[in-house]
Amino acid sequence: xxxxxxxxxxxxxxxxxxxxxxxxxxxxxxxxxxxxxxxxxxxxxxxxxxxxxxxxxxxxxxxxxxxxxxxxxxxxxxxxxxxxxxxxxxxxxxxxxxxxxxxxxxxxxxxxxxxxxxxxxxxxxxxxxxxxxxxxxxxxxxxxxxxxxxxxxxxxxxxxxxxxxxxxxxxxxxxxxxxxxxxxxxxxxxxxxxxxxxxxxxxxxxxxxxxxxxxxxxxxxxxxxxxxxxxxxxxxxxxxxxxxxxxxx
Numbered sequence: 001x002x003x004x005x006x007x008x009x010x011x012x013x014x015x016x017x018x019x020x021x022x023x024x025x026x027x028x029x030x031x032x033x034x035x036x037x038x039x040x041x042x043x044x045x046x047x048x049x050x051x052x053x054x055x056x057x058x059x060x061x062x063x064x065x066x067x068x069x070x071x072x073x074x075x076x077x078x079x080x081x082x083x084x085x086x087x088x089x090x091x092x093x094x095x096x097x098x099x100x101x102x103x104x105x106x107x108x109x110x111x112x113x114x115x116x117x118x119x120x121x122x123x124x125x126x127x128x129x130x131x132x133x134x135x136x137x138x139x140x141x142x143x144x145x146x147x148x149x150x151x152x153x154x155x156x157x158x159x160x161x162x163x164x165x166x167x168x169x170x171x172x173x174x175x176x177x178x179x180x181x182x183x184x185x186x187x188x189x190x191x192x193x194x195x196x197x198x199x200x201x202x203x204x205x206x207x208x209x210x211x212x213x214x215x216x217x218x219x220x221x222x223x224x225x226x227x228x229x230x231x232x233x234x235x236x237x238x239x240x241x242x243x244x245x246x247x248x249x
Contacts, residue, residue: 007096011104019112029071030116033063034123040185041127056129061139061211062184064117065204068143069184071113072150073175075105076158080167083158102155102246106239109151110144117143135214138224142211142231146204149235149242156245184208206230 019025037060044055082088091101121129121136131139154171161167181195182188182204188196199205210227218224 004097004100007100008104008107011096011100012107013104015105015108016111019108026112029112030119032070033067033116033120036063036066036185037120037123037127041124044186045128054128054130056124056127057131057215058187058212059185060121060124060129060131061215062186062208063120064139064143064211065146065182065208066179066184067117067120068113068147069150069175069179069182069204071116072109072147073154073171074168075109075151076154076156076161076167076171077164079105079155079158080161080164098247099243102152102243105155106148106151110148113147114140114144129215131215132217134219135217138214138219139211142207142214142227145231145235146207149238152239152242152246154242156242159246159248178202178204181205182208187212203230203234 041056041059044059079088082091088101092098117140121131121139157170158167161170181199182202183191183199184204187209188199188205191199206227207230208227210224210231213219213221213223213227
């Protein structure tokens with residue numbers, strides 16, 4: 001176990017340093033949710049969204065889940081480039097355990113997306129968001145779990161896909177409908193009955209609803225409990241599937 005943790009730390013350190021050196025990646029990775037916050041958020045001010053609290057307490061939690069969904073789902077693109085250039089083969093020829101190669105990468109993604117989420121919340125506070133510290137911390141915990149699961153699944157998929165365009169096509173086709181049906185930008189209480197019913201089959205809806213309740217200071221109600229159960233229920237098999245695909249690849 002100690003050797004495994006050491007290997008994981010080495011891989012995490014390598015990719016974390018590469019991430020910190022890539023200012024362009026950090027900037028554009030954060031740009032999309034900030035644009036939603038700055039350009040879409042003011043449109044909702046004063047509107048009745050069918051949820052308790054202000055429009056910012058509905059939008060910012062949704063943007064956090066969106067950041068985890070988009071950021072975690074597309075990290076596999078970098079792995080495809082490493083495969084094609086032979087970097088992954090050289091790393092797998094070392095004594096480092098294959099599971100550590102996956103976990104180190106995934107932890108880097110979790111740290112990066114959680115830090116970006118914290119920055120998003122800080123800017124939300126500037127715009128008018130009001131939320132308890134405990135609720136913000138709980139929301140970041142949801143983001144970390146979801147980002148880790150999606151990141152592992154993305155790396156697993158990347159091991160089965162040959163080119164970046166193929167990966168992007170598959171991921172876009174899967175992620176975009178899920179993002180829209182989850183009610184991340186607008187609560188699904190505004191949707192028609194058939195669309196609202198369909199959204200109950202998407203786990204990210206429960207995550208977003210739980211984070212919204214946490215931002216209202218409601219930590220012990222059924223919505224937060226259901227969100228935690230569904231998020232963990234999705235994360236565990238997603239991570240296991242990603243690890244299996246990565247190992248077989």
